[in-house]
Amino acid sequence: MADKGYTQPAPRKDIKVLGKQALGMFLVGTDSMEAGKYISEHDKKIANKLAYVMAGGDLSAPTLVSEQYLLDLEREAFLSLTGERKTLERLQHMLQKGKPLRN
Incomplete structure (x- = not known):
């Protein structure tokens, strides 16, 4: 792709998030x-x-945040969930049976 002139897009720094206001509603x-x-x-x-x-x-x-900030939050959430037994059971079930486990 480099020989075709591809350049990686610049990471966004203008993503609006609502903070506690939205979190409370969720x-x-x-x-x-x-x-x-x-x-x-x-x-x-x-x-x-x-x-x-x-x-x-x-x-x-409400604040403007970077793409990297959101990716860091997502990584932290994912890693904390993978430490849960029920999450691991769900992952294993999906890989073995091909359908979600409700535990």
């Missing part, structure tokens, strides 16, 4: 879904990690 949603028995406790844990990343972490106000 968390209320996951609490309601768990209370209504639509999701399991572990589903809620995964959703809350995802919400944290999508909200841009624990920022106090």
Whole structure:
């Protein structure tokens, strides 16, 4: 690709995240879904990690962040979930059976 003039795009530094405002809304949603028995406790844990990343972490106000900042939050969330027994069971089940495990 280098001989065709390809250059890697510059990482973005202008991604707007809403911080605690959005995080609170996400968390209320996951609490309601768990209370209504639509999701399991572990589903809620995964959703809350995802919400944290999508909200841009624990920022106090809407902020512009970099792509790398979000990738770092995502990596931290993923690594913390891979330390959970139920996550590993889900991964193993998906690899062996080809369908999701609800635990």
